[in-house]
Amino acid sequence: MVRVSLVVAAVLMLTTLIALLAVRQVLVDQMDVQLHAVAARQARSETPDGDQQAPRGATELGNPIGTIIVEQHGSFASARVVSEGALVVPSGDVIADLLNLPDDGEIRTLVLDDFGSYRVISVTRGDGTYVAALPLKQVNQMTMRVLLFMSALTLVAIAVAVMVTRPLVHRSLRPLHRLAETAHQVGQLDLRTGEVALPMRALDTDPGNEVGQVGRAFNQMLDNVESALAARQESETKVRRFVADASHELRNPLASIRGYAELTRRGREALPDQSQFAMQRIESESSRMSSLVEDLLLLARLDSDPNLQPEPVDCVEVVLNAVSDARAAGGGQRWQVDLPSHEVLAMADRHRLVQVVVNLLSNARKHTPAGTVVTASVRSEPGWVLIEVADTGPGIPEAVSGQVFERFARADVARAHSAEPSTGLGLAIVEAVMAAHGGTATVSSRPGDTRFQLRFPAAPAQD
Incomplete structure (x- = not known):
């Protein structure tokens, strides 16, 4: 719509400019016809009675107000300006400017001091030079009025174009909006x-x-x-x-x-x-x-x-027992827990919950060196229970961090620090169990801080 409006505005502005130039040219052509008429009257006229210094044709009827008539014979020059009431003698500079024009009969535009723009014709007849000049003031005023009118008309046309094209564009774009909405649904x-x-x-x-x-x-x-x-x-x-x-x-x-x-x-x-x-x-x-x-x-x-049997399970108890078993299994890691003092109930299959926690702790035991601090924690959020296993080991290389939950993603390509064999399915089982529960399993890793997080649905509050 904006582009259409800009195109309309550009076309209207170009049309206005062309129309303005055409109107001005018509007005100037009309003035040139008048100028020729003034020059013709000057050629037919005699020296006016009562003012022997006035040029011929200065007192002829039909000369518009502001007309300048100049006549020169040898070094003597006379000039008059037609005004309301009486003829006026122009300044010497104005007379000089007019007489300096070529006397070839061509009409020219000249800006005169104190008078403005004029259309001027200078011809030589006999032993004298005759100059006639008509003011362009009315032409300029008319041109300005046409410009203002066309500008207002252009603004109105642009406003109408916007009002008309807006609903048309919206109506024509509805099918594209529906298609985009369908594509968006597929993309989700x-x-x-x-x-x-x-x-x-x-x-x-x-x-x-x-x-x-x-x-x-x-x-x-x-x-x-x-x-x-x-x-x-x-x-x-x-x-x-x-x-x-x-x-x-x-x-x-x-x-x-x-x-x-x-x-x-x-x-x-x-x-x-x-x-x-x-x-x-x-x-x-x-x-x-x-x-x-x-x-x-x-x-x-x-x-x-999946055939799960979800029930309220205390995650604090599960994590505490799993960490005790991992400590007994050895490996040289330093095991820590960060558990609340009260029970935290998740709606989960107890056997599968224990299995995924044990898998995460086993993963930390197998793939971190001795002395690594492994911390298991439990916390609750509205509607969810979060179990996290974090270690201070070397971390998971970025190249494989996005593949740790894939099946047969072998740890020996990432961070193996144990001779204990691995099937590459432990973390895949973790993700599958979490998906079956409607939860998620995520990992974030950098050297010195690797965190696996399990998100289980929280058990409903009991009365």
């Missing part, structure tokens, strides 16, 4: 994982105009995106089902391998050293694989059906 959707439906579509799809063509193309894009998301979801579902089935099927053979390996402990002393070492490695790796399979099975269950 979380398309990263899970089944995603795109019910919103552009309503303006008339191929006869540009907005309708954009809306139609936008809907085609949404259809393509929706089909791609459905294909992705189907692929993810198949992968999760396979992981769950494979994990379930692997549990029994791994349990058998682990059991047979443990049975060899009874007569393991009779075996050669190499065989004893091999049996120890089989037992250790089978335990690690069993742990990995259990984690994979848990993640698959959390993805498909």
Whole structure:
């Protein structure tokens, strides 16, 4: 609308300027006709009676007020100005300026002292020079009045243009606003994982105009995106089902391998050293694989059906017990707690809550050096319970800080300070459990200050 108004203003200003120049030129042309008439009367006239010093034509009827007539013969010059009541003799400077003009019969514009702008013609006839000059005062006044009128008309036209174009522009932009709102709704959707439906579509799809063509193309894009998301979801579902089935099927053979390996402990002393070492490695790796399979099975269950049993759980008690267990597990860290003196109840599945807290403390134990201070704290906010595990370790490299909750994000690429094996699923389980509770798991890290924060829904107040 502003651009349209500026264009209208520019066009009107240009039109005003052209019209003003045209009007002025017409007025000047009319004055030139009068000037020729004055010069013609001067050529036909005789020396006026009663004023032998006055130039010929000065007393002729029809000369406008302000007309200057000059006549020169040799060194003698006479001049008069037509005014109301009597002729006036102009100053010598004015006479000199008029006589200095070329006497070629061309009409020129000249500014005279005390008189202003004049249209002047100078001709030579016989032995004399005859000059006639008409004032441009009326032309200038008329031009100024036209300028003021056209300026006012321009302002009115701009105001009318603004009032008329504003509703028109708003009406024409409504389809674009609706399309932008639809795009904004799509942009707010979380398309990263899970089944995603795109019910919103552009309503303006008339191929006869540009907005309708954009809306139609936008809907085609949404259809393509929706089909791609459905294909992705189907692929993810198949992968999760396979992981769950494979994990379930692997549990029994791994349990058998682990059991047979443990049975060899009874007569393991009779075996050669190499065989004893091999049996120890089989037992250790089978335990690690069993742990990995259990984690994979848990993640698959959390993805498909969390099956949580939420109840009011005292987070203070859970954190205190988990820190005691972590201290007993060793590692050389200095364990601290920052807990309120009263219970803080979260609405959570007790077993899963304990699991995520233990996972965070285990993560700190495995990936920080001895002497690191690890602090577990609990605090409450309106509607939420916050559990935080902070350590003073070296921190998580920035390159992997955004990937710590991804599955199989191995700690040895980040900050490994323990020989204890890691499946790379501990923090992924933390995030999955928190998502199943409707909470969040976040991390912030810099050297000397790494903080994992769990946000659980608070339990309803009990009467």
